[in-house]
Amino acid sequence: MSRRKVTIVGAGQVGATAAYSLALKGLADIVLIDVAEGIPQGKALDMMHARRVAGYDVSVAGSNGYDEAAGSDVVVITAGLPRKPGMTREDLLRVNGDIVRSVMAEVARVAPDAVVICVTNPLDVMTYLAWSVSGAPRGRVFGMGGVLDSARFAHAIAEAAGVPVSQVDATVIGAHGDTMVPLVRLATVAGRPLAEVLLPAEVDEVVRKTVNGGAEVVALLKSGSAFYAPGASVAAMVEAVLEDARRVMPTCAVLDGEYGLSGVSVGVPAVIGAEGVVAVEEWDLSAEERAVLLASAEGVRAGIAALGLGE
């Protein structure tokens, strides 16, 4: 039986951690690709050494080329440059846009039917770019941002409420960035609405921690950004695809009329299965929630337009 294959492009902090999180699940062979010589090979070898003690039997291979990625079921794109001092958001958009374009050209060559999960920032714009150059059905290319933001939301709620994080259900939609939309009204703690469990000021603080979670990690690390939670979030989405789980996950999806939005991709609840986004769920949002979601999507649209894409 041929095993399933997941390729992760970008063997940096997020890509390598995603690979390890995924290896621990034992679901698929993994190929790590990076332009940096030796890095994907070295990290792959390290993960192969770990197999006997960490308890997985899948293979992890590293490469600077794409031949090993042939026939992948899933491709995850974490390749990109971080924003450097003096670089504007638009500069980053162009630099990472060029990287995502070049990766997608290789994916089209070696794994044209793969489900593609974009992680490179600015996430929502890069997801739209990856989809628009792919020629694939819109569900086949999506982005990972909301799973991470929702995990941070759940963590902040669990800390504030003093409960195990497994008792928290909480969803963040909108763009992966400052304009994200934590859905406070729909969050629950052991089945109870958040407003019954926390005081209004505590809820405000939880929202602040959710939105600033990534920046808080950056400030502490001094160089680099988060990778454990992003890596685990990638692995959870890959698992949903490989298992055809049809789980509802906050997903950066290319929209075609949902929430009144088209020609843009932004975080919304979506059913994730073997084909990628099987369906976008249209939740009954309040007028205020809808307004902030639309404002968040407009920011993404501006980025898409800056790349000369969109409608």
Ligand code: APR
């Ligand atoms: N092809 C393959 N890999 C590339 C390319 C390319 N064209 N360009 C850069 N890379 C690689 C770099 O060599 C580096 O190893 O991408 C990797 C990025 O890793 P890090 O710098 O450690 O960045 P990381 O923290 O992993 O974040 C990666 O994910 O969450 C987002 O904002 C984050 O866009 C960033 C991406």
